Amino acid sequence: MLYLEEIFMLPILAQSPVQLEAWFRERGLPAYRARQVRKWIFERRAAGFDEMTDLPLDLRGRLAEEFSIWSGRVAAHAKSADGAEKLLFEQADGNRVECVLLRDDRRHRTICLSSQIGCAMQCAFCATGIDGFVRNLSAEEIVEHALQLQRLLPDDERLSNVVVMGMGEPLLNLDGVLPALAAIASPEGLGIGVRRITISTVGLPKGIRQLAEMNCLYHLAVSLHAPNDELRERLVPANRGVGIGALLSAADYYFEKTGRRVTYEYVLLAEINDRPEHARQLAEILRGRPSLVNLIPYNPTPDLPFRTPASAVTAQFAEILAENGLTTAIRYRKGDRISAACGQLRRSHS
Numbered sequence: 510m511l512y513l514e515e516i517f518m519l520p521i522l523a524q525s526p527v528q529l530e531a532w533f534r535e536r537g538l539p540a541y542r543a544r545q546v547r548k549w550i551f552e553r554r555a556a557g558f559d560e561m562t563d564l565p566l567d568l569r570g571r572l573a574e575e576f577s578i579w580s581g582r583v584a585a586h587a588k589s590a591d592g593a594e595k596l597l598f599e600q601a602d603g604n605r606v607e608c609v610l611l612r613d614d615r616r617h618r619t620i621c622l623s624s625q626i627g628c629a630m631q632c633a634f635c636a637t638g639i640d641g642f643v644r645n646l647s648a649e650e651i652v653e654h655a656l657q658l659q660r661l662l663p664d665d666e667r668l669s670n671v672v673v674m675g676m677g678e679p680l681l682n683l684d685g686v687l688p689a690l691a692a693i694a695s696p697e698g699l700g701i702g703v704r705r706i707t708i709s710t711v712g713l714p715k716g717i718r719q720l721a722e723m724n725c726l727y728h729l730a731v732s733l734h735a736p737n738d739e740l741r742e743r744l745v746p747a748n749r750g751v752g753i754g755a756l757l758s759a760a761d762y763y764f765e766k767t768g769r770r771v772t773y774e775y776v777l778l779a780e781i782n783d784r785p786e787h788a789r790q791l792a793e794i795l796r797g798r799p800s801l802v803n804l805i806p807y808n809p810t811p812d813l814p815f816r817t818p819a820s821a822v823t824a825q826f827a828e829i830l831a832e833n834g835l836t837t838a839i840r841y842r843k844g845d846r847i848s849a850a851c852g853q854l855r856r857s858h859s
């Protein structure tokens with residue numbers, strides 16, 4: 510049975526700085542307390558109000574009666590030898606969603622956040638799509654994931670980068686994603702600069718243009734995965750009725766508006782989109798576009814029939830792109846032992 514207080518507790522992460530200040534003011538308390546509380550949550554990584562030792566004891570009690578900090582719980586925590594850690598969250602309604610912390614040797618501490626529970630895009634090779642779409646994540650749920658990932662770091666390490674590349678399609682949940690990223694970017698939140706925040710999209714021209722108009726300067730990554738419409742429609746059904754032409758011109762518009770070079774992601778699937786002619790075709794369609802191509806060797810998913818190309822095939826693909834003047838990187842897999850690709854950990858726990 511739920512107690513009334515539990516039902517009426519306000520999620521503190523849903524309060525904007527202005528709203529939280531108003532809560533203090535309305536109770537005749539100084540507004541700077543709101544900043545103190547936010548600092549405890551975002552910077553000092555407090556797990557509960559009882560840890561906020563520079564607040565009067567009775568105020569700590571009162572906050573704990575009225576607000577909750579966490580709405581979900583960590584249902585599973587996996588670690589891999591390369592430093593990647595993955596959390597499987599159970600949200601208040603019982604739905605499960607993943608997020609990941611990635612470490613590299615250049616002291617980057619990158620978190621990969623989900624935007625939705627499940628996904629409606631049904632990309633042929635992606636584990637998230639198999640179980641379909643459930644619902645959007647709220648802004649406070651997304652921020653909560655970021656904070657819990659931050660809590661995995663030792664005190665002297667900070668998060669440096671954020672990628673919205675977990676479960677779901679972020680451009681179909683801008684109402685959740687944009688306020689969450691605003692809190693993550695804000696100096697009063699996690700203070701991670703917009704240039705170190707990436708939104709990865711399946712490639713919806715309308716959403717890309719909308720984001721460009723907002724001019725919020727996040728780095729945009731487009732999941733292209735194929736150099737022609739026929740193949741892209743097989744791998745990425747969202748391409749149907751849209752087409753690569755419309756997608757690339759929306760991406761060009763994003764660059765025009767923001768000055769930010771777009772990244773094209775290309776998952777390499779053995780014998781499907783990894784042939785030299787695919788590389789040449791890709792170079793052809795991206796020629797003259799300021800861009801970066803990120804080649805991602807496929808991370809195998811048990812229920813799906815795709816395979817990872819041999820590393821020589823991947824290297825040759827990259828070489829053809831480079832010969833044609835494209836800036837190319839191969840994103841070597843991190844965390845594959847912990848099912849780090851989109852949707853894999855959730856499936857292994859269902």
Ligand code: SAH
Nearest residue numbers: 635674677678709710711732807808850851
């Ligand atoms: N919906 C967004 C963000 C989520 S997926 C998008 O499509 O970009 C993040 C990236 O991981 C996408 O490029 C996606 O195609 C890729 N991906 C999904 N499953 C994968 C797998 N098993 N191996 C490698 N990359 C995968």
